[in-house]
Amino acid sequence: MKGSRWFILFIVAFLFIMFAIEYHLPKGFVWKPTFGHNDEQPFGCALFDSLLSSSLPQGYSFSRKSFYQLEQEDTTQRRGILVISDNLRLSEVDVNALLKMAERGDKIMLASTLFGRYLEDTLNFRSYYSYFSPMALKKYATSFLLKDSLCWVGDSAVYPRQTFYFYPQLCASYFWGDSLPEKVLAQKVFTSDEFVYDTEADSLATDGFVYMPVAMSRRWGKGEVILVSTPLIFTNYGMLDGKNATYIFRLLSQMGKLPVVRTEGYMDETAQVQQSPFRYLLAHQPLRWALYLTMITIILFMIFTAKRRQRVIPVIHEPVNKSLEFTELIGTLYFQKKDHADLVRKKFSYLAEELRRKIQVDIEDVADDKRSFERIARKTGMDAEDIAKFFHEVRPVLYGGRTIGSEQMKVFIDKMNEIINHI
Template identity: 85%
Template sequence: MKGSRWFIVFIVAFLSIMFAIEYHLPKNFVWKPTFSHYDEQPFGCAVFDSVLSSSLPQGYTFSRKSLYQLEQEDTTQRRGILVISDNLRLSDVDVNALLKMAERGDKIMLVSTLFGRYLEDTLRFRSYCSYFSPMALKKYATSFLKKDSLHWIGDSTVYPRQTFYFYPQLCSSYFWGDSLPERVLAQRVLAQRVFESNEFRYETEVDSLTTDSLVYMPVAMSRRWEKGEVILVSTPLIFTNYGMLDGKNATYIFRLLSQMGKLPIVRTEGYMKETAQVQQSPFRYFLAHEPLRWALYLTIITIILFMIFTAKRRQRVIPVMHEPANKSLEFTELIGTLYFQKKDHADLVRKKFSYLAEELRREIQVDIEEVADDERSFHRIARKTGMDAEEIAKFICEVRPVIYGGRVIDAEQMKVYIDKMNEIIHHI
């Protein structure tokens, strides 16, 4: 016993030391954009959602529903819908649902590099998409090159014009300036040279001091639609943990979100990859962090070794387990005796009626507790059971005063009511 105790102490100490070493090792960030509610990496949205949840007074909630599902929700409260993705190719069903919500007064903000041709044709705009490379971002950041500028040019009566600075890889997508639907909120200043050859034609961005060809490319714009508004943003990487923590640039995010007005905002992940939408279980959390992952591996190995070395120990005597006695009949007799002594016949009818209502809801989707649908419900029950609709209606109307009105009945009436309900259940 003493040797076993020292073995356990050694294993616990070894695991603690390994965990401490792994915990203090340098962390490796994953620069892959996921926009996931549970991702704490730079281009996840765990910090982003947390800050908005605690900062927006109107409320900020999280959903995985599509635009069509959100449009089908029966609500009179107007909302702001936020969709963040790097490849938002909306179908015609999603676009029609989006426009219906905007007609009712909702405000929808779509943040993506791609929007789909159907939405572009409907709102009459065109966008330019650039491929994001994490290696290019790292190389650019370590070279200490100048950041690109985004100019806020929205309503100057609310916010003054201001310039924000981001790495060009985070704001390389934009809208074409000659295809704007209505109002530009922010734009990016580009200085371009065009190179041509016999095989291809391409553009490169150069420093503004070397050329006078300045181009203003919108990166955020809005379009009024009936009572609501559709807001388009082409820089999804800014709407991440990195963008929220990047100096004072969180102001830019809040200015865009302020276009929702005083509406509560719902962010949906219905258009993200399924791997990014999976909620992290405790094991996923352990596996996502290298120190915890190695601690888990070592714990499993230790348990396996412990099982191997203790497998030869003598097993305890297995106690004899007697089969539990069936007390159902005694319980039924006890309950029946209590009701007989109390003579509460109406309560038995109420319980039987609740069972009948549940059976009808489950089997033929009829709610006899909803008085407004009586006519449709009685005819549907009659079709399903083959009984007379007037007979069913007469019975339901006769038994309701007992259920809801508290009318007292005797034992004979109780038997009649229960037999009738059994007959309906039998014919379903």
């Protein structure tokens, strides 16, 4: 017991020390874009949603519904719908529901690098997609290279023209400028040397620079559809990236005075999973390692305690034959009671059963005595008259209740044993 107590104390102290070490280690970040409502990593949206909830005057809420579900809701209040995704490939049903909402007066903002062919054909625009690489972002950031420029050009009467600076990996996607919607909100600036010209971009090239739209809007019915090709800016990192939060709020100001609803209905299922206590432990490195060490300790404890402990092997004695003692006990009881006739009756029952089983003779059937005695004589080799005389003498004891002494009992039992032994 004493050894077990020291073992438990050692394990508890070891876990405490490891937890303290892991807690003070530098925190590692996960740079995979999730846009998750509960994700506190750089490209999650926990901080983004929290700031908007406390900043937007008309209210900011969160939903997991699709455009079709939102369009089916019976509401007369106009809303601004915000969707942030890395790959927003909308189906025909989604696009039709989206446009119905916009036609009634809702404002829809779609922030994605891909929008799907059906939406592009409907709104008559084309987008350029660029794959995001977290390693490329880290390498570029540590190289201290210049950032790319995004120029705000929309609503000059409300907001002055201003240039914002982002890493190229965060704003690599843009829209082609051949057939743009009604209003361009923001443009990405390329130098003539770094941009590959084609007929679609010629109209946007001035003074050695090329301006490609990254945010634009299109009136639809009473509402508006706003397209943004830089979804990574709408994240925790985008909110904390210098003064670039101003750019985000300028884009969101296009919703006007409508309450904004952000839906995760078009995100990966893994990013939509709500936080659970277990997932919270796994999301933080110190807690995650504490959980791993606890599980490893429990497994080791189970392995070592599952081994069979050697017990004292008991001495197994050979069973004692008590048959003779039992026989002596029964004989003593009969001797004390002096019931000799009862012993003869029990012995006769055994004799009758043996004759019935071995030679098929029923000596209890008095009417068939002659045939029975002759069959017994043939099987045993004994004289038939002696056998008949024995049964005639013993039957009064069996059925008539006649008492006999011990000597007569021995004579009857010896005769019955003789018959049994000769069968």
